[in-house]
Amino acid sequence: MIIDTASKYGARYSEARYQSDTYESILLKNGTPEMTTFDVRRGVAIRALVGGGLGFGATNIVTKRDLKTLVSRVLRLAKASSRIVKTPISMGEAEIGRGNVEVKSRIGFDAVSMESRIDLLKEADSAGVESAEAIGVKLPGRYISLDTLVTEKLLMTSDGARVQSTIPKVTVDAFLTAFEPQKGTVQRMFSLGESSGWESVEKWNLPERIKKEAQILGNILIAAKPMKGERLDVVLGPEVVGIISHESSGHPGEADRILGREAAQAGETYLGRDSIGMKVGSDVVNVVEDPTIPRSFGYYLYDDEGVKARRRYLIKQGRINEFLHNRETAHVFGVSSNASSRSVAYNREPIVRMANTFVEPGDHKLEELIEGIENGIYVKNFMEWNIDDRRFNQKYVGLEAYRIEKGQLKGLLRNPIIEITTTGLWSAVDAIGRDLEFSAASCGKGDPMQGIPVWTGGPHIRLRNVAIGGIS
Amino acid sequence: MKAEDICEFVLKICKNEGASDSVVTVAEIEETMIRFSNNEITVSNSLKDASAYIFVADRERKAGVGVADLSKKTLLTSARRAVASAKRAPPGDVYAPLPKGPFQYDQTALDQPKLEMEQRELVGFVESAIDAGLREGAQRMAGSLIARNSRVILRTTGDVIVSARSSSIEISVRAFLSSLASGHSTAIAASERDFKPEEVGAEAGRFAKASANPVDGEPGVYEAVLGPLVFSDLACQVGRSASAFNVDMGLSFLGGKIDQKIASDKFGLADDATLKGSYGAFPFDAEGMPTKRTAIIENGTLRSYLHNSSTAKKFGTESTANAGLMIPHPFNLVVEAGDKTLEDLIGSVDKGVYVTNDWYLRYQNYATGDFSVIPRDAMFLIKNGQIEKSIRELRISDNMLRILSNVSSLTRERKWVKWWEVEVPTLSPSVLIDNINFTKSSM
Numbered sequence: 001m002i003i004d005t006a007s008k009y010g011a012r013y014s015e016a017r018y019q020s021d022t023y024e025s026i027l028l029k030n031g032t033p034e035m036t037t038f039d040v041r042r043g044v045a046i047r048a049l050v051g052g053g054l055g056f057g058a059t060n061i062v063t064k065r066d067l068k069t070l071v072s073r074v075l076r077l078a079k080a081s082s083r084i085v086k087t088p089i090s091m092g093e094a095e096i097g098r099g100n101v102e103v104k105s106r107i108g109f110d111a112v113s114m115e116s117r118i119d120l121l122k123e124a125d126s127a128g129v130e131s132a133e134a135i136g137v138k139l140p141g142r143y144i145s146l147d148t149l150v151t152e153k154l155l156m157t158s159d160g161a162r163v164q165s166t167i168p169k170v171t172v173d174a175f176l177t178a179f180e181p182q183k184g185t186v187q188r189m190f191s192l193g194e195s196s197g198w199e200s201v202e203k204w205n206l207p208e209r210i211k212k213e214a215q216i217l218g219n220i221l222i223a224a225k226p227m228k229g230e231r232l233d234v235v236l237g238p239e240v241v242g243i244i245s246h247e248s249s250g251h252p253g254e255a256d257r258i259l260g261r262e263a264a265q266a267g268e269t270y271l272g273r274d275s276i277g278m279k280v281g282s283d284v285v286n287v288v289e290d291p292t293i294p295r296s297f298g299y300y301l302y303d304d305e306g307v308k309a310r311r312r313y314l315i316k317q318g319r320i321n322e323f324l325h326n327r328e329t330a331h332v333f334g335v336s337s338n339a340s341s342r343s344v345a346y347n348r349e350p351i352v353r354m355a356n357t358f359v360e361p362g363d364h365k366l367e368e369l370i371e372g373i374e375n376g377i378y379v380k381n382f383m384e385w386n387i388d389d390r391r392f393n394q395k396y397v398g399l400e401a402y403r404i405e406k407g408q409l410k411g412l413l414r415n416p417i418i419e420i421t422t423t424g425l426w427s428a429v430d431a432i433g434r435d436l437e438f439s440a441a442s443c444g445k446g447d448p449m450q451g452i453p454v455w456t457g458g459p460h461i462r463l464r465n466v467a468i469g470g471i472s
Numbered sequence: 473m474k475a476e477d478i479c480e481f482v483l484k485i486c487k488n489e490g491a492s493d494s495v496v497t498v499a500e501i502e503e504t505m506i507r508f509s510n511n512e513i514t515v516s517n518s519l520k521d522a523s524a525y526i527f528v529a530d531r532e533r534k535a536g537v538g539v540a541d542l543s544k545k546t547l548l549t550s551a552r553r554a555v556a557s558a559k560r561a562p563p564g565d566v567y568a569p570l571p572k573g574p575f576q577y578d579q580t581a582l583d584q585p586k587l588e589m590e591q592r593e594l595v596g597f598v599e600s601a602i603d604a605g606l607r608e609g610a611q612r613m614a615g616s617l618i619a620r621n622s623r624v625i626l627r628t629t630g631d632v633i634v635s636a637r638s639s640s641i642e643i644s645v646r647a648f649l650s651s652l653a654s655g656h657s658t659a660i661a662a663s664e665r666d667f668k669p670e671e672v673g674a675e676a677g678r679f680a681k682a683s684a685n686p687v688d689g690e691p692g693v694y695e696a697v698l699g700p701l702v703f704s705d706l707a708c709q710v711g712r713s714a715s716a717f718n719v720d721m722g723l724s725f726l727g728g729k730i731d732q733k734i735a736s737d738k739f740g741l742a743d744d745a746t747l748k749g750s751y752g753a754f755p756f757d758a759e760g761m762p763t764k765r766t767a768i769i770e771n772g773t774l775r776s777y778l779h780n781s782s783t784a785k786k787f788g789t790e791s792t793a794n795a796g797l798m799i800p801h802p803f804n805l806v807v808e809a810g811d812k813t814l815e816d817l818i819g820s821v822d823k824g825v826y827v828t829n830d831w832y833l834r835y836q837n838y839a840t841g842d843f844s845v846i847p848r849d850a851m852f853l854i855k856n857g858q859i860e861k862s863i864r865e866l867r868i869s870d871n872m873l874r875i876l877s878n879v880s881s882l883t884r885e886r887k888w889v890k891w892w893e894v895e896v897p898t899l900s901p902s903v904l905i906d907n908i909n910f911t912k913s914s915m
Contacts, residue, residue, distance in 0.1 A: 023538075027798075029717075029720065029721050030565075030720065030721065032564055032565040033561060033562050033563075033564055034534070034564060034798055035527075035534040035535060035536050035564075035797070035798050036534070036535045036536070036557050036558070036561050037535070037536045037537070037538075038535070038536070038537045038538065038550075038553065038554075038557070039536075039537070039538030040538060040539065040540050040541070041523075041538065041540055042540050042541070043521070043540065053513065053516070054514065054515045054516070055515070055516050055517075055518070056515055056516070056517045056518070057517065057518035057519070057520075058517075058518075058519050058520075058521075059519070059520045059521060060521050060522065060523060060540045060541075061520060061521070061522055066520070070518070070520065073518050074518060076591060077504075077516035077517075077518055077591060078516065080516065080591040080592060080595050081506070081513040081515070081516045081595070082513075083513075083595060084508075084511075084512050084513050084595065084598070084599060084602075085512050085513055086511075086512050087512070089514075113560075114557060114560065114561065115560055115561070115562065118561070118562055122562075140722060141720070141721050141722015141723070141727075141839065142721070142722065143721055175721070175722070175723070177722035177839055184840065185722075185837060185839045185840060186837065187722065187835075187836075187837050187838060187839065259509070259510075260509045260510050260612065260614055260648075261507075261509050261514055261614075262509075263509050263612075263614035263646050263648070264509070264614040264615040264616060264644055264645065264646035264656070264892075265616070265644070265892045266892075267831070267848075268651060347519050347521065349515060349517060383835070383836050383837070384834045384835060384836035384842070384843065384844060385834055386832040386833070386834045386844060386845065386846055386867075387832065387846075388831070388832070388846045388848070388865075389831055389832075389846075389848055390651070393846070393865055393867070393912075393913045394913070395844055395867060395869070395911075395913075397836050415836065417911075419867070419911055419912065419913045419914060420913050420914065420915055421913045421915065424913070424915040428915075447505070447507065447616045447644075447892060448505070448618075449892070466915070467914035467915050469911070469914075
């Protein structure tokens with residue numbers, strides 16, 4: 001009905017998306033449960049192109065009358081926008097899909113009561129507190145949250161896409177503060193997330209994981225030694241490699257940033273339209289973006305414009321290989337969309353997004369990476385990070401980090417600082433591990449902000465001769 | 473059903489099912505957004521929503537249910553689910569009954585005039601911002617404009633029955649002279665009358681032009697003049713950290729510091745949802761209490777956290793009417809003004825940096841306040857009281873409490889800021905900080 005009405009009243013392109021997101025959330029703060037929350041957000045989104053202007057509208061009031069009113073408002077918006085559109089917007093050709101995507105849970109969320117979820121978090125919390133206390137450290141400020149989400153979508157476009165999907169997701173976010181009166185505090189945050197049922201939570205073994213995290217955080221507080229700034233070889237763990245892949249390869253390669261579409265919010269990029277083939281890293285660097293990985297947090301097989309998803313190589317052998325496109329940017333660049341259009345909810349327009357971004361594994365064992373270092377550091381994970389809005393000047397501050405001497409791991413280091421340019425970072429990589437691990441994250445972009453589920457990941461990688469800053 | 477009837481219906485079910493406390497909120501919203509870049513509109517968005525939220529407590533046991541479908545059947549199921557979930561939930565750490573009304577509210581704040589939201593007029597606002605920036609010398613302009621009318625109806629078992637209409641309009645504009653020379657400005661208002669998009673476009677354009685041909689800055693410790701966009705970001709961090717929930721969870725550098733001197737005498741910060749005609753003003757909090765002004769920091773001393781009933785009970789104090797049903801939050805932050813002009817601040821600096829915007833603030837440790845943030849857009853080196861040149865590629869790597877202690881002077885003139893980076897509307901002056909540590913990528 002929506003598509004037909006939009007076409008009848010002059011839309012050159014239109015799409016309608018019904019989306020329902022069902023959330024169940026629990027939060028344990030300092031060992032005590034906070035509010036149990038259930039939420040359903042569902043409604044209809046409409047996009048239409050009229051006279052080169054693009055209009056988007058959404059509502060959760062889904063009567064026939066309200067939807068017709070919305071179509072007419074979206075068409076008016078698009079028409080009014082076209083008044084100051086000098087370059088008419090078009091949707092490029094793409095491999096449009098028709099299909100049904102359903103991720104089946106082995107253990108459905110309904111099978112696990114909220115009470116037993118809270119019991120699990122309490123067990124994990126107690127395990128963390130006990131393991132910290134065993135080494136003389138308190139955990140005074142902490143939370144563990146567990147959220148499940150089931151997203152159901154039906155997308156139709158005026159040029160033939162028809163995609164239905166049902167995807168469950170589950171995520172755990174944890175925050176720990178370790179405290180010892182003489183040493184002060186250190187803090188750790190981490191996230192796990194997958195597109196699957198409760199079986200992922202069982203696999204994560206939260207009590208054991210929180211116990212280990214609390215123990216190592218306590219050890220960092222007690223034993224980590226400050227270091228002076230110096231040039232060193234560095235091994236980075238998958239968690240650090242993941243955030244780097246996301247921030248320093250994924251974001252700069254988003255075509256809407258290249259066109260300046262995000263300029264006033266998430267920013268632009270150091271890359272330009274002519275940067276395909278540009279050397280940004282050493283030959284061993286391959287960065288991949290792949291929405292189609294089963295169970296991945298950013299999983300999808302068709303994007304929110306109905307385009308069939310595929311693996312993308314953002315950096316291949318150290319050169320920019322491909323940008324992330326939706327149909328609008330693909331048309332401007334004269335290429336086909338590679339299915340990067342995502343929306344986080346019915347009331348958000350689809351924009352260019354990452355899904356699962358990671359460095360492609362190589363062939364080194366972790367021990368080999370470390371053995372090859374005479375004087376260096378191993379940064380396993382991080383707390384503070386940021387990057388400028390051109391995605392060129394970034395900072396990662398290590399949390400769990402070790403000295404490497406003569407190919408051997410030595411004592412813990414306190415907060416080594418990697419403050420480096422994007423090309424400086426990728427160019428310093430000389431070896432890639434054969435392992436592969438992912439972290440879950442919520443990637444922020446858009447206005448209004450759309451925090452969208454992604455995986456960031458990679459293997460361990462080794463960088464040579466990097467300027468490392470120490471604690472001040 | 474009408475929103476008022478929904479509230480009554482749901483509250484009755486919750487009571488019948490045995491809840492000790494319930495809150496029902498219905499929110500109706502109409503919003504138009506126009507996004508633009510490269511001097512033209514890229515998309516126009518329209519949103520119309522109505523949804524309900526049901527909060528239920530069985531003393532220390534709490535549950536909340538969001539409802540998108542406002543049919544009687546779904547509301548009934550949702551209310552029953554909320555009560556059943558609360559009854560089954562393990563107990564939380566405190567039970568604080570909902571505030572007992574009825575309360576007196578500021579009647580003028582309950583019914584703000586509606587924005588017309590005529591598309592032609594909104595497009596006109598965008599055009600005037602773009603044109604003003606281009607006239608100042610910018611090459612391209614980007615940003616977003618959001619106009620919103622909303623109505624919130626709230627009813628609680630504390631005998632609160634209240635509703636409020638509010639409206640707001642905001643624009644965030646970034647002007648570019650080149651990809652390395654840019655300026656940013658924002659405006660927020662509760663009505664079209666107070667909304668000046670052309671001034672915002674012009675200011676962004678002037679910053680972009682002034683930041684032409686930037687050179688890499690040198691890392692080091694400098695005196696720094698932080699413009700309102702930057703200082704509002706820091707003030708907003710103080711506001712977020714003042715939420716008692718965040719204090720309790722270790723996500724705050726203000727923990728254990730009530731009545732302690734934590735900042736320069738010259739720094740004062742309040743949350744004030746009662747400020748008439750301002751964007752973030754709102755007559756009641758999520759528990760139905762009439763909002764009020766709460767001094768967070770006075771003359772450099774931490775006076776109060778922000779509380780709802782539960783956190784207040786836990787901390788042994790009174791609610792500050794800043795509920796969030798789970799997490800108390802600031803509504804409308806106000807930094808105390810100084811007595812200087814921007815020229816005074818810059819003129820007093822021998823060697824320093826003037827930062828006009830920042831972006832991407834992240835903590836190494838929320839409890840200590842160790843953090844870094846990236847200056848964005850126009851940034852200048854100051855020498856002998858004069859702006860010497862445009863610089864870039866620096867990062868502020870410092871500590872919140874140290875920066876607050878180093879507040880040296882503030883301007884009389886203040887600006888309301890809210891945009892992508894500053895989530896709570898914040899009225900901020902430009903501020904001179906005695907010294908701030910700037911770092912830089914080294915390869």
